[in-house]
Amino acid sequence: MTANRLAYMPATLIKGKPIADRIRAEVAEEVKALGHVGIVTVLVGDDPASEVYIRLKQKAAAEAGFDARDVRLPADISEEDLLAQVAALNADDEVDGLLVQLPLPDHIDEARILRAIAPMKDVDGLHPFNAGQLLLGRPTLVGATPLGVMEMLREHRIEIDGARAVVIGRSNIVGRPMAQLLQQANATVTVCHSHTRDLPRHTLDADILVAAVGVPGLVTPDMVRQGGVVIDVGINRTADGLVGDVDPAAEGVASYFTPVPGGVGPMTIACLLQNAVKSARYLRGGLVYPV
Numbered sequence: 001m002t003a004n005r006l007a008y009m010p011a012t013l014i015k016g017k018p019i020a021d022r023i024r025a026e027v028a029e030e031v032k033a034l035g036h037v038g039i040v041t042v043l044v045g046d047d048p049a050s051e052v053y054i055r056l057k058q059k060a061a062a063e064a065g066f067d068a069r070d071v072r073l074p075a076d077i078s079e080e081d082l083l084a085q086v087a088a089l090n091a092d093d094e095v096d097g098l099l100v101q102l103p104l105p106d107h108i109d110e111a112r113i114l115r116a117i118a119p120m121k122d123v124d125g126l127h128p129f130n131a132g133q134l135l136l137g138r139p140t141l142v143g144a145t146p147l148g149v150m151e152m153l154r155e156h157r158i159e160i161d162g163a164r165a166v167v168i169g170r171s172n173i174v175g176r177p178m179a180q181l182l183q184q185a186n187a188t189v190t191v192c193h194s195h196t197r198d199l200p201r202h203t204l205d206a207d208i209l210v211a212a213v214g215v216p217g218l219v220t221p222d223m224v225r226q227g228g229v230v231i232d233v234g235i236n237r238t239a240d241g242l243v244g245d246v247d248p249a250a251e252g253v254a255s256y257f258t259p260v261p262g263g264v265g266p267m268t269i270a271c272l273l274q275n276a277v278k279s280a281r282y283l284r285g286g287l288v289y290p291v
């Protein structure tokens with residue numbers, strides 16, 4: 001009886017914008033209090049999707065009062081020249097937060113560039129030190145998207161402790177840190193990926209399902225547990241516009257559901273700015289960076 005009733009109950013939409021607006025306002029206050037916070041985005045080449053992300057990040061940073069610098073470099077820049085640019089930004093006292101937009105062109109060793117970013121300025125949390133800190137249960141600078149998802153769950157008082165969480169995707173930028181944060185909040189976490197056999201068997205068990213895949217509509221309603229919480233991180237450009245990794249019809253099965261667009265996306269930007277303030281605090285000694 002309860003299950004049938006649930007089947008017809010619309011899910012609560014977890015909209016990112018109101019939470020992100022609150023965070024951005026808090027960040028703006030912190031930037032004001034710090035006096036000057038510099039954030040630099042580095043874009044190599046002219047990938048249209050990356051350009052959109054950079055524009056959004058730059059706009060949000062400027063609105064929050066950051067000194068936001070938009071560095072554009074040619075697609076054919078050599079790895080050594082890009083490393084030299086990163087070194088110069090590392091050494092620049094006006095720069096608190098630094099991010100190199102991914103993906104980088106094929107001729108550049110992405111891991112080498114990420115290793116070159118000063119860990120305290122690494123607002124994407126992709127430097128091995130920051131990634132390692134998270135793995136060891138001492139989150140320091142953590143990627144903005146998984147932080148944003150955790151904030152959405154907290155805001156809606158969704159119980160994570162003891163919950164069964166399934167993360168689809170194991171990228172360094174979303175899936176892996178997401179799984180770590182959920183596990184550290186005492187969820188029992190399963191990570192699925194492209195080699196996972198019988199994906200629905202896992203997803204149907206999820207109290208909290210996070211899809212971070214990049215395949216439009218991969219998660220269909222019959223893969224969602226009745227009354228489960230569904231977080232759709234996917235942003236896929238299709239002929240029908242921006243769509244997530246979850247079929248929106250799954251909203252009819254879930255208890256909470258994030259829309260695409262307007263769900264996790266705005267949270268990523270807000271948490272990125274939060275990270276830049278954290279970087280500024282590390283650099284100025286207000287927070288102790290653990291090295």
Ligand code: NAP
Binds near residue numbers: 169171173192213
């Ligand atoms: P990614 O690096 O391409 O990783 C995708 C992951 O999905 C991989 O771990 C891959 O498995 C797995 N996967 C691929 N096909 C699968 C399948 N059929 N079944 C199960 N797993 C499968 O992508 P990403 O950077 O994590 O991004 C994922 C999505 O999130 C994209 O749509 C991206 O645009 C979006 N995104 C959104 C935000 C936001 O702010 N909302 C931020 C970042 C990314 P393998 O490891 O086995 O290859």
